[in-house]
Amino acid sequence: MSSELRLLEKARDRSALFGVIGLGYVGLPLAVEIADAGFTVLGFDLKESVVAGINAGHSHIQDVPTTRLTPLVGAGKITATTDMSRLSEVDVISICVPTPLSKTKDPDVSYVLAAGEAVTKEIRAGQVVVLESTTYPGTTRELLLPRIEVQGLEVGKDVFLAFSPERVDPGNPTWQTKNTPKVIGGVTPACLQVVQALYEPVFDTLVPVSSPEAAELVKLLENTFRSVNIGLVNEMAMVCDRLAVNVWEVIDAAATKPFGFMKFTPGPGLGGHCIPIDPHYLAWKMRALNYKTRFIEVAGEVNSEMPAFWVRKVAEGLNEDSKPVRGSNVLVIGAAYKKDIDDVRESPALDIIRLLLQQGAKVSYHDPHVPQLHEDGVELASVLLGPDTVAPADCVVIATDHSTLDYTMLANAARRVVDTRNALGKG
Numbered sequence: 091m092s093s094e095l096r097l098l099e100k101a102r103d104r105s106a107l108f109g110v111i112g113l114g115y116v117g118l119p120l121a122v123e124i125a126d127a128g129f130t131v132l133g134f135d136l137k138e139s140v141v142a143g144i145n146a147g148h149s150h151i152q153d154v155p156t157t158r159l160t161p162l163v164g165a166g167k168i169t170a171t172t173d174m175s176r177l178s179e180v181d182v183i184s185i186c187v188p189t190p191l192s193k194t195k196d197p198d199v200s201y202v203l204a205a206g207e208a209v210t211k212e213i214r215a216g217q218v219v220v221l222e223s224t225t226y227p228g229t230t231r232e233l234l235l236p237r238i239e240v241q242g243l244e245v246g247k248d249v250f251l252a253f254s255p256e257r258v259d260p261g262n263p264t265w266q267t268k269n270t271p272k273v274i275g276g277v278t279p280a281c282l283q284v285v286q287a288l289y290e291p292v293f294d295t296l297v298p299v300s301s302p303e304a305a306e307l308v309k310l311l312e313n314t315f316r317s318v319n320i321g322l323v324n325e326m327a328m329v330c331d332r333l334a335v336n337v338w339e340v341i342d343a344a345a346t347k348p349f350g351f352m353k354f355t356p357g358p359g360l361g362g363h364c365i366p367i368d369p370h371y372l373a374w375k376m377r378a379l380n381y382k383t384r385f386i387e388v389a390g391e392v393n394s395e396m397p398a399f400w401v402r403k404v405a406e407g408l409n410e411d412s413k414p415v416r417g418s419n420v421l422v423i424g425a426a427y428k429k430d431i432d433d434v435r436e437s438p439a440l441d442i443i444r445l446l447l448q449q450g451a452k453v454s455y456h457d458p459h460v461p462q463l464h465e466d467g468v469e470l471a472s473v474l475l476g477p478d479t480v481a482p483a484d485c486v487v488i489a490t491d492h493s494t495l496d497y498t499m500l501a502n503a504a505r506r507v508v509d510t511r512n513a514l515g516k517g
C-alpha cells in the first residue's frame with residue numbers, strides 16, 4: 091500500500107498518531123482538539139516544566155481548562171515529552187513553535203529551523219509535516235522541504251508537507267481552534283489531500299488553497315489587515331484629540347453604517363505574538379524582492395507611537411492639576427496586551443509603564459491575570475484594586491479593559507483617568 095493510502099486509512103480509523111512540536115498558546119489547544127477528535131497525540135516541547143505539567147494533567151494555557159486536559163491525559167490520548175527522537179514514532183508532525191522578530195525587526199526563524207532539524211533526524215516514509223507557525227511566504231518550501239526530502243524521500247509520494255496557519259484568538263469565547271476555519275496549502279495535491287483527511291475530523295471547516303505560499307500569505311494578509319485598520323483608528327484618535335472631538339463617539343456613529351465600514355477601536359498600541367510581529371515578516375520578504383510594503387510601515391509607525399501618545403495625555407492631565415509627572419503616583423490598570431488574557435508579550439501597557447518610570451512617576455499596576463511583571467527591567471507586583479489603591483493615585487491609566495474589573499468604583503474613586511480603551515464609556 092502507498093504511503094498516501096496508508097495515511098488516508100489512518101485518518102479514517104483515527105489510528106494516526108499526531109506529534110505536536112511546541113505546546114504553547116497554539117500547540118496545546120491544537121493537541122486537545124486532535125485528541126478530542128479521537129486521535130492520540132504525543133506533544134513535544136523543550137521546556138521540562140511544560141511537559142511535566144501536561145503529563146500531570148495541568149494546563150498552563152488559559153484557553154485550555156485543566157478540567158478539559160486532565161481526562162485526555164488520564165485516558166492516554168495526550169502525552170508530552172522533551173525527547174525529540176520520539177518524532178520517529180508519529181505519523182503527523184504539526185509544528186507550532188514561536189516566530190518572533192530579531193532586535194532589528196527581521197524574522198527570527200531559528201525555532202522553525204531547530205524544529206526542522208529535529209524532524210530531519212527522524213523523518214521516515216509515511217510521515218506528514220504541517221507547519222502552523224506564522225511566517226513569511228516561502229518558508230515551508232525553502233526551509234522545511236529540504237529538511238524533509240532527505241535519504242531519498244520524495245515529498246508528495248513518501249512524505250507529505252503543508253502549511254496550515256493557526257488562527258487562534260486567545261481569550262475569544264466564540265471562535266476557538268475547532269470552529270475557526272482552517273486554511274491548508276500542500277506542496278503537492280497529494281500533500282493537500284492527506285492533510286485534509288487528517289484535519290477533517292479535527293476542524294469544523296477546512297479551506298484548501300493551491301500552495302503553501304498562498305496559505306502563508308493568507309495569515310499575513312489577515313494580520314496585516316488588522317494592523318493597518320488599528321493604525322487607521324489610532325491615527326483617528328490622535329486627530330480627534332487635536333480637534334477636541336470624542337473619537338469613540340465618531341467610531342460608534344460610523345459603525346451604524348450597515349455596509350462598507352468595519353469597526354476597529356483605538357487603544358494603547360499593538361500587543362501579543364501576532365499583530366505587531368507578523369506584518370514585518372511580509373515586509374522583510376518584500377524588501378528582499380525590492381518592494382516596500384508601505385501600509386505595513388505606516389501602520390507600524392502609528393501603532394508604536396500610541397504608548398507615548400497616552401503618556402503625553404497623562405502628563406497633560408497632571409499638568410492641569412499643577413503636578414509634574416516626576417513623583418506623581420500613577421496606577422496602570424491592565425498589563426496583558428488585551429482583555430481577559432494573561433499574555434504580556436509585546437504588551438503596550440509595558441511600554442506605558444516604562445515611559446512613566448523613565449519620566450520619574452511612581453508606577454503601580456493592577457491586573458487580575460498577571461500577578462507579577464518581570465519584563466525588561468520592570469519588576470512589579472499587581473496591587474489590589476479598590477478605593478484604597480485608586481483614590482491615592484494622581485492618575486489612573488486604563489491600558490487593558492479586562493471584563494471583571496469594577497469600572498464604576500474606578501470612575502467614582504479615581505481623581506483623574508486616562509482611558510486608552512474607552513472602558514468607562516462602555517458602561
Ligand SMILES: NC(=O)c1ccc[n+]([C@@H]2O[C@H](COP(=O)([O-])OP(=O)(O)OC[C@H]3O[C@@H](n4cnc5c(N)ncnc54)[C@H](O)[C@@H]3O)[C@@H](O)[C@H]2O)c1
Nearest residue numbers: 112113114115116135136186187188189204205223224256
Ligand atoms: N499566540 C497566538 O495568539 C497565536 C495565534 C495564531 C498563530 N500564532 C503563531 O503560532 C506560533 C506559536 O506561537 P505561540 O503563541 O503558541 O508560542 P508559545 O511561545 O506560546 O509556544 C511555543 C512553544 O514551543 C516551544 N518550543 C520552542 N522551540 C521548540 C523546539 N525546537 N522544539 C520543541 N518545542 C519548542 C516553547 O518552549 C513553547 O512552549 C507562532 O508562529 C505564532 O505567530 C500565535
